[in-house]
Amino acid sequence: MSTATMKRPRSAAPGAAGSGKLSFPGVLRGEFIKFFSLPSTMILILATVVVMVAFAALGAWLIGWSMGMAAESPEMAASMGDMGEVTAALPTSGLAFAQLIIGALAVMVMSSEFATGAARSTFVAVPTRQPVFWAKTLMIGIVSAVVATVSILLSFAVAKPIAGAYDLELVFSSEALQRAMWVGVLYVVMVSLIGMALGALLRNSAGGIVVLAALFFVLPLAMGGFSALADWLAKAMRFLPDQAGAALMQLQLAPGGLEQWQNGLVVAAWIVIPLVAAAVVLQRRDI
Amino acid sequence: MITAEALTKNYGTKRAVDGVSFTVQPGKVTGFLGPNGAGKSTTMRMVVGLDRPSFGNVTVNGRRYAEHAAPLREVGALLEAKSVHKSRSARTHLRALAATHSIPNTRVDEVIELTGLGAVASKKVGGFSLGMGQRLGIAVALLGDPQTLILDEPVNGLDPEGVLWVRNLARHQASQGKTVFISSHLMSEMALTADHLIVIGRGRIIADAPIEQIIGGSNVPTCRVKTDSAEDLMNALAAENVHLTRVDGQTIQVAGLDGRAIAARALDRRILLYELTPVKQSLEEAYMALTQDEVEYHSHLGNELAATTTGKQG
Numbered sequence: 161m162s163t164a165t166m167k168r169p170r171s172a173a174p175g176a177a178g179s180g181k182l183s184f185p186g187v188l189r190g191e192f193i194k195f196f197s198l199p200s201t202m203i204l205i206l207a208t209v210v211v212m213v214a215f216a217a218l219g220a221w222l223i224g225w226s227m228g229m230a231a232e233s234p235e236m237a238a239s240m241g242d243m244g245e246v247t248a249a250l251p252t253s254g255l256a257f258a259q260l261i262i263g264a265l266a267v268m269v270m271s272s273e274f275a276t277g278a279a280r281s282t283f284v285a286v287p288t289r290q291p292v293f294w295a296k297t298l299m300i301g302i303v304s305a306v307v308a309t310v311s312i313l314l315s316f317a318v319a320k321p322i323a324g325a326y327d328l329e330l331v332f333s334s335e336a337l338q339r340a341m342w343v344g345v346l347y348v349v350m351v352s353l354i355g356m357a358l359g360a361l362l363r364n365s366a367g368g369i370v371v372l373a374a375l376f377f378v379l380p381l382a383m384g385g386f387s388a389l390a391d392w393l394a395k396a397m398r399f400l401p402d403q404a405g406a407a408l409m410q411l412q413l414a415p416g417g418l419e420q421w422q423n424g425l426v427v428a429a430w431i432v433i434p435l436v437a438a439a440v441v442l443q444r445r446d447i
Numbered sequence: 448m449i450t451a452e453a454l455t456k457n458y459g460t461k462r463a464v465d466g467v468s469f470t471v472q473p474g475k476v477t478g479f480l481g482p483n484g485a486g487k488s489t490t491m492r493m494v495v496g497l498d499r500p501s502f503g504n505v506t507v508n509g510r511r512y513a514e515h516a517a518p519l520r521e522v523g524a525l526l527e528a529k530s531v532h533k534s535r536s537a538r539t540h541l542r543a544l545a546a547t548h549s550i551p552n553t554r555v556d557e558v559i560e561l562t563g564l565g566a567v568a569s570k571k572v573g574g575f576s577l578g579m580g581q582r583l584g585i586a587v588a589l590l591g592d593p594q595t596l597i598l599d600e601p602v603n604g605l606d607p608e609g610v611l612w613v614r615n616l617a618r619h620q621a622s623q624g625k626t627v628f629i630s631s632h633l634m635s636e637m638a639l640t641a642d643h644l645i646v647i648g649r650g651r652i653i654a655d656a657p658i659e660q661i662i663g664g665s666n667v668p669t670c671r672v673k674t675d676s677a678e679d680l681m682n683a684l685a686a687e688n689v690h691l692t693r694v695d696g697q698t699i700q701v702a703g704l705d706g707r708a709i710a711a712r713a714l715d716r717r718i719l720l721y722e723l724t725p726v727k728q729s730l731e732e733a734y735m736a737l738t739q740d741e742v743e744y745h746s747h748l749g750n751e752l753a754a755t756t757t758g759k760q761g
Contacts, residue, residue, distance in 0.1 A: 176557060177592035180549025181517040190546035197539040198532065272532055278540075280497060280530035281587055284522075285544045287496040287513035447497040 187286055188295040194278075195269065195299060204265040205303075208258045209311040215254030216315030217322055223247060224326025245411070247328050248336035251315040252344040252409065259351040260373060262307060266300045266352035267368035270359030270438075274447075283447045293360065293439050300352045308348035312341050340409050347405040350431050351376065354401065357434035360442050376402045401430040448473050448626055449494055449595065453503035456489050463489045465650035466503065471628045473594075476621045478641030478658070479630035480734070486650040487630040488526070491599050494628075495524050507595055519548045519591030525598045528580035530587075533573030537564055537583050540572065545590060554590065562586040563612075577604030585613070595626040602636055614640045634731050638662070646737060654737050662733050668705040673697050673722035674713070683716045684709065700726065 180186065195201055223246060273279040286292045316337075320330045331337065354375070358368040380400055387394035397403055398418050404426035407417050418426065449471035456464040464486040471477045479487050492498040494505050496513045504511065507522055515521045531540045541555045559568045562582040567575065572583065581604055588596055598617070602610045617640055621627045631637050637644060637658075644661050646654040654661055667690075674680050677699055681691050689703040701709055706723050713720050 177520065177554045177590065178548075178550050179517075179520075182519070182548055186547045186549050190543040193539060193543040193546055194532070194535070197535050197543070199534060276532045277527060277530045278532045278535075280526050281540070281544060283497060284495045284524050284526070285519050285547045287518050444499075446492075446499060 182286060182288075182291075184291050184295065187291040188298060190285075191292070191295045191299050195303070200268070201265065204261055205307055208261045208265075208307055209314060211261060212254035212258045212311035212315050213318050215257070216250050216319040219250050219253045220247075220319040220322035220326075220328075220330075223250070224323060224328060227326050227328065245336055247323055247330055248334055249340055249409075250319040250323065250330060251312045251337065252340045254311075254315065255344055255347060258308075258311065259348055259376065260369075262304050262348060263351045263355035263372050263376070264365075264369045266304065266355035267359040267372060268365050269296055269300060270356050271363055271365040271368050274363035275365055279447050289443055290439065293442055296356060297353065297435060300356050301349055304348050304352035305345055308345040309341075312344055316341075336411050339411060343405070343409040346427065347409070350401060350405060350427055353431050354434050357438035360438035361434075375400070399426055401427065404430070448509075449505065449507050449597075449628060450509075451490070451494075451503070451505040454490065454493060454500055454505050455502035456486070456493060456498060457501045463650055464493070467647065467650070467652050468503075469645050469652060469655055471595075471626055471645075472643065473626040474621060474624050475642035476617045476627045476629060476640055477643045477645060478637035479628060479645050479647065480632070480634060480637050481630075481647035481653075482632055485647045487632075487647060488599050490647070491524070491526060491597055491628070491630060494597060495522060495526070497526070517548055517591070519544070519550070520593055521591075522595045522597060523588030523591060523593035524596075525581070525584040525588045525601055527599065528577060528584050528604065529572065529575070531572045531580075531583065534571055536569050537572055537575075537586070538568040540583070541586060541590060544587060548591060550590060554592075558586040558589045561589060578606060578609055581605055582609070585616070593625075596620055596628065598627075598629045600630055600632070602631070602633070610636070634734055646734065661737070662727065667702050669700065669702045669726040670704070670706050670709055671722070671724045671726050672699050672701055672709060672713075672720055674699070674718055674720050676718050679716060680713060680718050680720075683712045683718065698722075 273282055282292055283289055316330065316332060323330045351372070355368065355372050358371050359365070362368045362371065380397065380402055383393055383397045383400070387397060394416070398407070404418070404423045407414060408420060408423040408427060413420065417423075451470075452468050453466045454464055454468070455462070455466050467486070467490065479490070481487050489498060493500050494507065494512060495518075496511070506512075507515070512518060512522060531537075535543075538555065538559065541558065542552060544550075545552065545555050559565055562585050564579065564582055564586060567579060572580070575583065581601060585598070585601060588598065596617070598613075601613050601617075605613065614636075617627050617629055621642070629637075629640065641658055644654065644656060644658050645652060646661070671694070672680065675697060677693065677697060681693070681699060684691060684699075684701060684704065686703075689701065692700040692702075694700055704712075706725055710720065710723060
């Protein structure tokens with residue numbers, strides 16, 4: 161960079177910088193520009209879709225294969241029960257892993273601001289802070305809903321012919337599939353928003369992702385393992401976000417589970433409480 | 448105009464900024480000078496609301512920064528170079544910030560051009576040198592064509608052309624009636640750039656005055672005298688409140704007497720003087736003199752200063 165390229169600072173033409181004020185639509189637009197300008201964003205979104213579709217295809221093939229086995233062995237057929245609901249769950253079968261990928265992306269939307277120092281630029285431009293938080297919330301909500309919907313639809317499109325080859329019918333309009341699909345989308349949105357809140361609370365990508373994975377993988381496993389020892393543990397487990405979410409996706413209530421409206425409330429609480437806590441902490445803590 | 452009143456910031460038990468009050472006037476460049484860890488950056492962060500004051504308050508043009516409808520048009524701030532996601536390009540970073548205030552993309556191109564970032568604007572910021580990072584930070588500060596510029600150690604990492612450019616930029620903005628507030632630990636740079644100086648040490652304001660007044664602030668007149676009869680002259684001048692330093696065989700530095708008094712005494716003793724030069728205090732010396740008055744800093748400041756002149760920002 162030589163002096164030749166250094167222009168003498170002259171007074172800018174009147175209105176060169178415009179006269180716009182700080183506005184929420186502007187902040188939201190800024191967040192979308194930042195989000196899609198990172199290569200990691202597209203990679204993680206693509207990975208989410210691929211994992212979802214791959215699980216659906218693999219699941220369809222596995223069900224078909226075991227059906228074939230069952231046709232030859234009556235004992236196995238007896239133990240398998242109704243395949244209708246299992247088949248209907250195919251398009252959402254990859255959620256358990258896809259949720260972590262998109263959840264990690266959501267953590268990083270917040271934590272990377274602090275890890276890279278970009279937060280200084282962001283919050284000098286928007287010193288009221290809250291518009292940035294809610295713009296990110298809205299953006300993450302929209303992106304995760306769209307990614308979940310698209311990957312579930314793609315999973316359906318891929319799983320249907322594979323299942324069809326084994327004479328298994330996957331009906332798009334069936335109640336079980338419709339419920340699994342829309343609750344599945346809501347579930348992904350919940351995971352992403354919890355992830356974003358963790359990113360804002362911990363300000364650290366690795367920490368946020370670890371806590372998110374612990375909440376959705378380790379905690380249910382650990383509590384499930386020990387639930388035989390203590391009854392209260394089995395009861396408490398129903399309030400974990402993944403348990404409430406999974407229960408909400410089913411048509412039939414599990415024995416000993418919460419009512420569906422209660423599961424809905426648990427999911428809502430897992431969305432609202434972390435977000436509000438993160439918004440309050442963001443407002444109070446120094447950047 | 449920036450107005451701070453009893454501004455205080457505690458980090459845990461450490462008091463980083465200790466009840467500072469000052470005003471940064473428009474139409475001139477105000478330097479904010481102090482050693483590393485003196486509280487410069489913390490003060491500036493409080494001005495733009497990144498840090499919440501523990502006590503006291505600070506306003507920009509009569510309001511807290513966050514209360515302005517268009518903060519980026521009010522204040523442009525360079526706080527730390529590379530306040531950017533490393534995988535993002537300079538242009539995208541600027542566009543995302545511009546979007547928040549509906550600043551057109553033409554202005555983004557303008558500040559890229561202005562800061563000489565044209566050739567690298569599409570490259571990832573992670574690969575930028577410290578100097579290019581500083582230029583990007585300055586581009587961000589200029590984005591909203593703000594009334595007030597706050598630059599924390601802007602010349603850090605810049606090449607000599609860049610240093611000159613920042614100096615011209617600051618002077619130009621001030622000549623347009625804007626408020627320019629620049630921090631530095633480089634006293635020589637401040638001497639060339641600033642009209643007014645606020646000196647901070649250990650979180651407290653040590654001096655707040657026009658730069659000439661700080662440089663000429665010491666009331667002790669000092670002269671450098673050359674003579675072949677150095678010893679005779681020293682005997683002739685020796686008195687209470689007069690401080691004599693033998694520089695070399697022929698040269699003596701005299702503090703506490705002005706040129707006329709020295710010449711008069713030399714004439715009485717018929718001592719030939721062939722050089723008599725008033726010594727103007729440099730900003731460094733003025734700074735030392737200022738801070739030495741603060742007894743509680745006395746023992747440490749020498750070391751801190753030595754570290755500052757070669758070290759980096761804190």
